[in-house]
Amino acid sequence: MKTQAMKKIIFTLFTFISFTTLFAQSITAKIIDKNTRNPIPYATIKTGDYSGIISNEEGYFTLNTENDDLKTVTISCLGYQSKTLSIQNIKDLNSLIKLEEAVNQLNEVFISNKKPNADSIIAKVKARIDDNYDTNLIKYNIFHRTTDYIDFKSLDFEIEKASHVKKKNLDDANSSLSALSKKIRESDIKHFTDFKGELYSLNKDSSKLVVAKATKLIDYKNDFSVEEIQNKAQSIVLKYLDTTKTYKLKTGLFKIEDSLSLNDDEFKEKRQKNQFDIKHLNSETKGLLRKSQFYENSFLSKLIDPDLYEYTFEDFIYNNGELNYIITFSPSKGKAKYTGKLFVSDDDFAITRVDYTYYKNRHGEKINLKLILGVKYIANVSEGLLLFEKNNGNKYQPKYLKQITGSYFYVNRDLKFIENSSDKNKIGFSFKIEGDNRNKEELLFTENSKLTLEDFTAIKQSDVVTFKVLNKFEKTTWENEETLEPSQEMKAFKVEE
Numbered sequence: 001m002k003t004q005a006m007k008k009i010i011f012t013l014f015t016f017i018s019f020t021t022l023f024a025q026s027i028t029a030k031i032i033d034k035n036t037r038n039p040i041p042y043a044t045i046k047t048g049d050y051s052g053i054i055s056n057e058e059g060y061f062t063l064n065t066e067n068d069d070l071k072t073v074t075i076s077c078l079g080y081q082s083k084t085l086s087i088q089n090i091k092d093l094n095s096l097i098k099l100e101e102a103v104n105q106l107n108e109v110f111i112s113n114k115k116p117n118a119d120s121i122i123a124k125v126k127a128r129i130d131d132n133y134d135t136n137l138i139k140y141n142i143f144h145r146t147t148d149y150i151d152f153k154s155l156d157f158e159i160e161k162a163s164h165v166k167k168k169n170l171d172d173a174n175s176s177l178s179a180l181s182k183k184i185r186e187s188d189i190k191h192f193t194d195f196k197g198e199l200y201s202l203n204k205d206s207s208k209l210v211v212a213k214a215t216k217l218i219d220y221k222n223d224f225s226v227e228e229i230q231n232k233a234q235s236i237v238l239k240y241l242d243t244t245k246t247y248k249l250k251t252g253l254f255k256i257e258d259s260l261s262l263n264d265d266e267f268k269e270k271r272q273k274n275q276f277d278i279k280h281l282n283s284e285t286k287g288l289l290r291k292s293q294f295y296e297n298s299f300l301s302k303l304i305d306p307d308l309y310e311y312t313f314e315d316f317i318y319n320n321g322e323l324n325y326i327i328t329f330s331p332s333k334g335k336a337k338y339t340g341k342l343f344v345s346d347d348d349f350a351i352t353r354v355d356y357t358y359y360k361n362r363h364g365e366k367i368n369l370k371l372i373l374g375v376k377y378i379a380n381v382s383e384g385l386l387l388f389e390k391n392n393g394n395k396y397q398p399k400y401l402k403q404i405t406g407s408y409f410y411v412n413r414d415l416k417f418i419e420n421s422s423d424k425n426k427i428g429f430s431f432k433i434e435g436d437n438r439n440k441e442e443l444l445f446t447e448n449s450k451l452t453l454e455d456f457t458a459i460k461q462s463d464v465v466t467f468k469v470l471n472k473f474e475k476t477t478w479e480n481e482e483t484l485e486p487s488q489e490m491k492a493f494k495v496e497e
Contacts, residue, residue, distance in 0.1 A: 026479050027087065028062045029095035031055050031075065040099055042387060042400060043077035044320075050392045051141075051447040053482050054400050060485040063087065075099065076320040078343065078353060102318035118311035118327050122304050122342075124349040132350040134395040135293045137456060140199040141447040143483045144285055147490075150189040150224065152435040155181040157233055160428035169240040176236045184224050191218035192490050195276070195467070196481060199285055200451060200459050204295050208459045209282035214467035215477055216274075219495040226411055226433060237417065237429050248418040275464040282461065288443050292386050292398040300386075303329060303354065308336040322347055330359060337362040337382075350388070350396045357383035364405075374412035374432075381406030381438060397448050406438035446482040471495040 031040040039059025046052040047063070047070055055061045055077075063073065065087055073090075076082040080099040090097065157177040159170055195214035201207045238247070291299045302308055314326040323346040330339040340356035358364075364379030384403035388396040412432045419425040470477065472494040473486060 025064065025066045026062050027065050027090060027095060028060060028485065029090050029093075029097055031059045031061070031077070031097045031099060033080075034098040034100045040077055040080065042385065043075055043080070043099070044387075044389065044399060046074040046076075047482070048447075051482075053446060053484070054387070054444060056485040056487060058485075058487060062483070062485050063090075064480045064482070066480055078319045078324070079317050081318075082320055102321075116313045116325060118313040118325075119306060121313070121325055121327060121344055121349065122306065122311050125304055125342075125344055125351060128349045129294045132348055132396050133294060134393065134397075135201065135295075136203050137451040137453065138201045138397070139449050139451050139455075140201065140289075140397075140445050141197075141482075142199050142285070143196045143444040143446065143481075144194070144281075145442045145444075145484055146193045146284075147440040147442075148191055148193075149438045150435060151437070152185050152189075152224075152433065154432065154434045155184055155229070156432045157181060158430050159237060162425065162427040164423070164425045165241060165427060173236055173240040176239075177233060180232060180236065184229065187222040187224065189222050189224055190493075191216065191223065192486075192493065193217075193467075194478070194483070195281065195465070196478075196483065199282075199289070200456055201286075201289065202453075202456050204290055204293055204298075207282060207286045207289075208456070208461040209278055209285060210459065210461065211276070211278065211281065211465040213478075213481075214276055214465055215470055216467050217470045217473060217490065217493055219471075221495075226409075229433065230413070230431065233429070233431055234415070237427070241417065241427065242419070246420045248420060250416045250418065251413060274469055275466055278462050278465055281465075284441070285443065288401050288403060288441055289398065291384070291403065292388070292401055300351070300354070302336070303338065303342070303356070304351075306332075308333055311342075314341070316346075317343065319343065319345070319352055324352055331362070337364075351386075352388050352396070354386040355384075364407075370410065370412070374410075374414075376408070376410035378408045379405065380408055391448055393450065397445065398443075399445055401443040402440070404438065404440045406436060408436055410434045442484060444484045 031043050033040055041055055041057045041059055043055040045061050053061055072084055072086045074082060074084045079102060081102045159173055193216050195211050197211040199207055199209055294301050309329045310332045312328045314328050317324050317326055325344045327342040337358055338356045339359040342351055343353040345352055364382055367377040370376045382405055387400040389399045391397045414430045417427045473491045
């Protein structure tokens with residue numbers, strides 16, 4: 001009996017192992033610093049001579065092991081020694097890859113003790129732009145991710161007393177509005193959007209986008225825009241008025257709606273169509289790509305303008321075996337907004353990496369019409385990272401672009417419901433919303449190649465693309481695709497039923 005039982009256990013284990021091996025089509029690994037054991041973000045993992053992915057902010061990446069051509073990968077990162085590993089090597093390391101710091105041996109490189117001049121380095125960067133970068137007629141294989149957050153600091157509703165509405169109804173309405181306010185303020189409001197495809201760039205102003213796949217990880221019950229909050233609140237107010245009547249809705253001098261009722265589709269729980277507008281996605285992607293390009297008054301061109309910024313040489317660092325200068329920059333004039341670091345190749349004076357953020361109390365667009373229209377808005381967050389690498393034409397192309405934008409918002413709106421009846425009964429309703437929103441946009445370039453004008457002309461861009469709605473992270477959704485590994489926050493996302 002024992003022999004039979006043992007045989008059964010062994011058979012079961014063998015079957016499980018065989019099944020796991022058969023269907024294990026990808027491998028996820030983590031890159032860490034050998035000494036500190038801290039995760040290493042944004043390391044490049046080359047899967048081909050001019051293709052590959054990067055590690056995410058937590059040091060993770062996933063490889064498609066179904067690819068028969070993928071025998072080895074080369075891992076490199078700014079400040080670390082590069083390492084080439086086979087897929088089996090990664091498995092033998094239990095998917096934990098340790099990189100050693102690349103120690104600066106400056107005595108072997110520089111004979112002179114003279115400190116490099118930052119302004120001279122920036123001048124050489126400007127002189128070599130045309131030699132180092134190419135932005136026209138390029139096809140990019142891309143993976144794009146956006147992460148949106150909203151944090152409501154305050155959310156207040158108020159209904160004016162009205163003689164034609166029962167006190168109990170007003171009390172019930174206020175109770176429901178209070179519950180809505182509490183739910184919104186306590187909600188962890190965020191959602192994630194991913195898509196993969198090809199971006200065909202004619203020049204800085206013209207591109208076409210072909211999306212192969214798109215997903216949206218979202219909890220629609222906790223998707224609260226200002227408009228959506230207004231709709232939900234209005235629906236509660238209507239519920240406690242005379243539901244046999246319809247109403248006009250006015251704010252100040254402006255009439256918003258002619259005929260509102262509780263049964264209108266406008267006030268039912270709405271779910272967006274599962275479609276993205278391709279023109280919008282193209283514009284969003286092109287806008288981020290332009291951040292990495294040099295042209296008149298572009299973001300990068302301004303960062304290397306000595307009339308706007310001051311530069312300081314900070315140190316040297318190795319990048320994939322090549323020496324890079326680290327140049328810090330900060331505003332020299334009031335109209336400059338950013339501070340950060342430029343990493344410049346000693347070999348050809350190309351910028352290989354840019355880290356930037358708003359300088360001190362600088363900010364973007366600001367609108368303060370609090371007293372007139374009850375609106376205030378300040379774009380108070382703008383930071384990001386630009387990474388470049390050489391392509392097969394010996395030109396630098398973007399490898400990974402990230403930008404985080406955020407703003408403070410305040411809306412104080414007074415509304416008036418007016419019965420569509422001979423009595424024209426009115427009830428006043430106001431709401432005040434205050435909070436912060438944040439958007440993180442990431443663009444990974446897995447491959448790029450040159451285009452002809454004929455190629456670009458032949459590409460047809462669709463009007464819309466259907467996306468798949470996900471209630472929780474599903475690893476199989478993007479398995480065997482070259483993408484950006486999701487963060488732990490994204491993996492933990494789950495819609496509570």
